[in-house]
Amino acid sequence: MNNFLDINKTSPGDLRRIIDDARAMKDARKDAPKGMPDAEQPLAGRMVALIFEKPSTRTRVSFDVGVRQMGGQTLVLSGSEMQLGHGETIADTARVMSRYVDLIMIRTFEEQTLLEMAEHATVPVINGLTNRTHPCQIMADVMTFEEHRGPIRGRKVVWSGDGNNVFASFAHAAGQFGFDLTFTGPETLDPEQVFLDEARAKGVNVTIERDPAKAVQGADLVVTDTWVSMHDPVSARERRHNQLRGYQVNEALMSQAKPDALFMHCLPAHRDDEATSAVMDGPHSVIFDEAENRLHAQKAIMRWCLGV
Ligand code: CP
Secondary structure, rough: OEOOOOHHHOOOOHHHHHHHHHHHHHHHHHOOOOOOOOOOOOOOOEEEEEEEOOOOOHHHHHHHHHHOOOOOOOEEHHHHHOOHHHHOOOOHHHHHHHHHEEEEEEEEHHHHHHHHHHHOOOOEEEEEEEEEEEEEHHHHHHHHHHHHOOOOOOOOOEOOOOHHHHHHHHHHHOOOOOOEEEEEEEHHHHHOOOHHHHHHHHHOOEEEEEOHHOOOOOOOOEEEOOOOOOOOHHHHHHHHHHHHHHEEEEEEHHOOOOOOOEEEEEEOOEEEOOOOHHOOOOOEEHHHHHHHHHHHHHHHHHHHHHHH
């Protein structure tokens, strides 16, 4: 039994196996209707709980569809409707859920909730996003980069904007997959130092460059995310927009990157804030491939967790 809690907690060999498995499963059902079961049914007889304490479109739908394609069944649960939102401990919830389901995916606020769920559950637990990290998203992003441009090892990835939870998982991935990572954004929104230090300790080049035009020089991939994340207070919106306006990914910025650079955004996006529609819908953009690959990457993650 394997938990998928973060990219830095999964070995590089297992991460590579997951990506390869995801690509093989995607190829195997090319052009099949979305509701068509996979030829192999590794989750037959398995029940999967999908717990959401925060809103979701991609994570919710891609996990649900992925389980069904592999022959399993899902329970989609909102944290506020469970006793989880009304004082029952995470440990007790984990023990009880483990008597009903074979796998738990949870999207939650505090990382500690995820860790307690994993500590006390007797079935695998998958991180569907916390305030600190978003590993399933970055597995899909690595898969997407490699589909378009080959191995990500040794490439240069530039993150423009807020040093948030999605950036943190990119930093984990830089160390595990071996690519260089540059953060460009205002100092007040720098990522936690621990994420940068950990990647550097694994031998990759991780830098901070305040000037976005300099940062994207030589970039193979430019990434951004919403300027106001789900866990940020609404009152911070105006201040964040003022801080981040200079880090918008637009055609002028993309023209400073390599000519064949890709553009990614995990979505949902606020068009013409963090990235212009011209970039999101332009020739560098692979944002909808990223969204699709959530499905394939997570199917491979679930198989790895269950060893099936
Ligand atoms: N990118 C992502 O996790 O999307 P959702 O919030 O819609 O799940």
